[in-house]
Amino acid sequence: xxxxxxxxxxxxxxxxxxxxxxxxxxxxxxxxxxxxxxxxxxxxxxxxxxxxxxxxxxxxxxxxxxxxxxxxxxxxxxxxxxxxxxxxxxxxxxxxxxxxxxxxxxxxxxxxxxxxxxxxxxxxxxxxxxxxxxxxxxxxxxxxxxxxxxxxxxxxxxxxxxxxxxxxxxxxxxxxxxxxxxxxxxxxxxx
Numbered sequence: 001x002x003x004x005x006x007x008x009x010x011x012x013x014x015x016x017x018x019x020x021x022x023x024x025x026x027x028x029x030x031x032x033x034x035x036x037x038x039x040x041x042x043x044x045x046x047x048x049x050x051x052x053x054x055x056x057x058x059x060x061x062x063x064x065x066x067x068x069x070x071x072x073x074x075x076x077x078x079x080x081x082x083x084x085x086x087x088x089x090x091x092x093x094x095x096x097x098x099x100x101x102x103x104x105x106x107x108x109x110x111x112x113x114x115x116x117x118x119x120x121x122x123x124x125x126x127x128x129x130x131x132x133x134x135x136x137x138x139x140x141x142x143x144x145x146x147x148x149x150x151x152x153x154x155x156x157x158x159x160x161x162x163x164x165x166x167x168x169x170x171x172x173x174x175x176x177x178x179x180x181x182x183x184x185x186x187x188x189x190x191x
Contacts, residue, residue, distance in 0.1 A: 007075060007138070009078055014128045015085060016128060018086075019121065019125055020082075020083045021128045022081060022083070023068065023069070023072065023078075023080055024065045024068060024079070024081045025065075026061075028052075028083075029055075029058050032050075032053040032090045033061075034090075035091070035113050036054050039114055039115055043114045043117065046150050049113075050090070050093050050113060051093075052065065052068070052079075052081070052090075052093065053090055075098060076097070077095055077097040077098060078132075079094075079095045080095065080132075081093055082121065082125040091112060091113060091121050092121060092125060093109075093111050096109075096133050096137065096142065103140065105139065105143075106141070107145065108126060110122050110129070110144075122156045126156055126160045130142060130160055130161075130185060130190065134187040140186055140188075141185070141187070143185075144184075145168070145171070146181060147179070148179050154181060158183070162183035163184055163185065165183060166181070167180065168182060
């Protein structure tokens with residue numbers, strides 16, 4: 001039987017030399033807005049703005065953060081901002097969406113604002129997210145799925161030590177069916 005873990009999402013926090021990964025705070029509004037306004041023109045098919053950063057006003061931002069807190073407290077999904085440790089700027093976001101609560105199984109999502117591409121932030125943030133998943137949140141298994149053509153996302157999964165597990169055809173129904181490739185890691189093999 002999987003071990004039961006008591007989680008306080010709002011106090012979950014991890015950092016490296018360059019990054020801080022933590023739940024959003026209402027005081028992050030200006031940093032998030034600045035990050036969004038600093039985005040470059042669209043860099044390709046997988047480049048979308050981060051939802052929390054694209055809030056047009058404080059009220060919308062507050063609703064988004066309150067929603068993140070609710071789903072975190074309900075242990076449905078944990079959404080974390082990825083911040084520059086020196087200046088507090090929002091660089092991106094990582095999330096752990098619970099696939100099966102009883103089996104402690106989650107999906108790792110990651111997204112970096114395009115002005116910060118190609119600096120290793122996604123890899124570093126995802127390493128921290130895996131550590132959070134296994135050491136703090138008590139997950140046994142974490143997987144990451146990406147579209148077959150998303151080379152950058154596949155590279156991140158490989159760099160953080162996730163193993164290729166296969167393809168799932170027509171995983172999403174939009175656009176005539178979107179094929180995905182999946183990578184996985186588990187707590188027993190995590191170092």
